[in-house]
Amino acid sequence: MKIGVIGGGAWGTALAQVAARGDAPVLLWAREAEVVASINADHENRQFLAGVPLSPSIRATGSLGDLAGCDALLVVAPAQHVRAVLAEMTVGTTPLVLCAKGIEAGTRLLVGEVARSVAPDAPIAVLSGPTFAHEVAAGKPTAVTLACEDADLRTRLSDRLGAPAFRPYASADVIGAEIGGAVKNVLAIACGVVEGAGLGLNARAALIARGFAEMTRFGLARGAQAETLTGLSGLGDLVLTCSSTNSRNFSLGVGLGQGRSAAELLSDRKTVAEGAFTAPVLREAAAEAGVEMPVTLAVNALLEGAPVAEVIDALLSRPLRAEAV
Ligand SMILES: NC(=O)C1=CN([C@@H]2O[C@H](COP(=O)(O)OP(=O)(O)OC[C@H]3O[C@@H](n4cnc5c(N)ncnc54)[C@H](O)[C@@H]3O)[C@@H](O)[C@H]2O)C=CC1
Numbered sequence: 001m002k003i004g005v006i007g008g009g010a011w012g013t014a015l016a017q018v019a020a021r022g023d024a025p026v027l028l029w030a031r032e033a034e035v036v037a038s039i040n041a042d043h044e045n046r047q048f049l050a051g052v053p054l055s056p057s058i059r060a061t062g063s064l065g066d067l068a069g070c071d072a073l074l075v076v077a078p079a080q081h082v083r084a085v086l087a088e089m090t091v092g093t094t095p096l097v098l099c100a101k102g103i104e105a106g107t108r109l110l111v112g113e114v115a116r117s118v119a120p121d122a123p124i125a126v127l128s129g130p131t132f133a134h135e136v137a138a139g140k141p142t143a144v145t146l147a148c149e150d151a152d153l154r155t156r157l158s159d160r161l162g163a164p165a166f167r168p169y170a171s172a173d174v175i176g177a178e179i180g181g182a183v184k185n186v187l188a189i190a191c192g193v194v195e196g197a198g199l200g201l202n203a204r205a206a207l208i209a210r211g212f213a214e215m216t217r218f219g220l221a222r223g224a225q226a227e228t229l230t231g232l233s234g235l236g237d238l239v240l241t242c243s244s245t246n247s248r249n250f251s252l253g254v255g256l257g258q259g260r261s262a263a264e265l266l267s268d269r270k271t272v273a274e275g276a277f278t279a280p281v282l283r284e285a286a287a288e289a290g291v292e293m294p295v296t297l298a299v300n301a302l303l304e305g306a307p308v309a310e311v312i313d314a315l316l317s318r319p320l321r322a323e324a325v
């Protein structure tokens with residue numbers, strides 16, 4: 001199975017490294033000419049994953065057409081750009097493994113739903129979980145959810161990508177795997193705010209638990225299975241991104257919690273903090289589904305410039321309720 005990777009950011013590059021195990025040939029499409037040049041000439045992605053020596057069997061290209069000979073494509077462009085990138089190429093029946101985490105603005109579609117609308121004949125899988133790119137690229141032990149309705153394709157992908165230090169756990173719940181990854185980014189911003197505003201570890205743990213309740217309410221309303229949400233792509237990834245400044249979303253939240261504006265924090269970013277784009281769409285999707293998501297509303301208020309103290313007061317003043325989802 002020859003693997004192609006769409007997206008030369010940190011995660012696309014780390015996944016290319018996973019797929020290149022045993023010197024298997026991997027073709028990676030990157031948007032930036034300097035990323036293509038740096039991977040091909042020096043086996044390093046200096047722009048997005050600096051300092052990690054890459055397998056020489058990874059070749060980079062700036063032309064999406066070159067991916068035509070691949071047997072499966074890992075789609076690792078940021079969620080808001082997946083539609084445009086897939087629309088530029090002929091996907092046909094090549095399986096697409098969605099690895100971006102988000103919900104499309106405007107349509108409120110999950111990335112897999114976007115892919116289906118652009119490439120209706122392509123089988124869909126989702127790879128998601130607690131996976132900081134630099135750790136995966138360094139070969140540190142990592143486990144992910146690999147969700148696909150087609151059991152045969154799921155097995156072939158797991159066999160192709162799996163390794164002792166990269167363990168795909170099988171699931172048929174594509175929607176559940178996607179919802180966990182999209183929602184946790186918004187909740188990670190909230191946890192960063194708790195850190196930045198110095199609210200303490202009790203508050204952070206409470207936010208993770210109540211945020212998870214929020215993720216579960218939304219996920220169940222959208223057809224996710226509860227066990228997917230409690231798995232690697234849901235709770236697992238939530239815990240990871242809510243606990244470390246290695247997370248871009250958590251770091252964005254730290255800045256907001258310190259009273260800096262979203263405009264300032266996002267203005268000169270080269271890397272993506274998906275939660276900032278997902279938050280407003282998630283607010284709309286939650287309203288549409290009739291699901292209460294107070295943490296998501298708070299993150300939106302902060303991104304729109306509401307004062308930190310005011311937003312925290314509003315959250316803490318909510319009427320007490322039963323704990324059950
Ligand atoms: N970095 C990580 O540890 C992980 C990232 N992800 C997800 O992977 C996806 C990609 O993130 P990263 O690889 O981290 O990106 P990154 O933050 O390292 O780099 C930004 C990426 O965005 C691309 N980009 C910017 N504007 C674009 C446009 N107009 N059209 C197409 N692409 C454009 C750049 O080419 C680059 O590949 C995101 O959805 C992220 O949530 C998932 C798991 C881990």
Ligand SMILES: O=C(CO)COP(=O)(O)O
Pocket residue numbers: 101129130131132133185188237240241246247248249250272273274
């Ligand atoms: O999704 C991730 C880890 O699983 C990466 O998180 P950030 O995008 O917040 O850095």
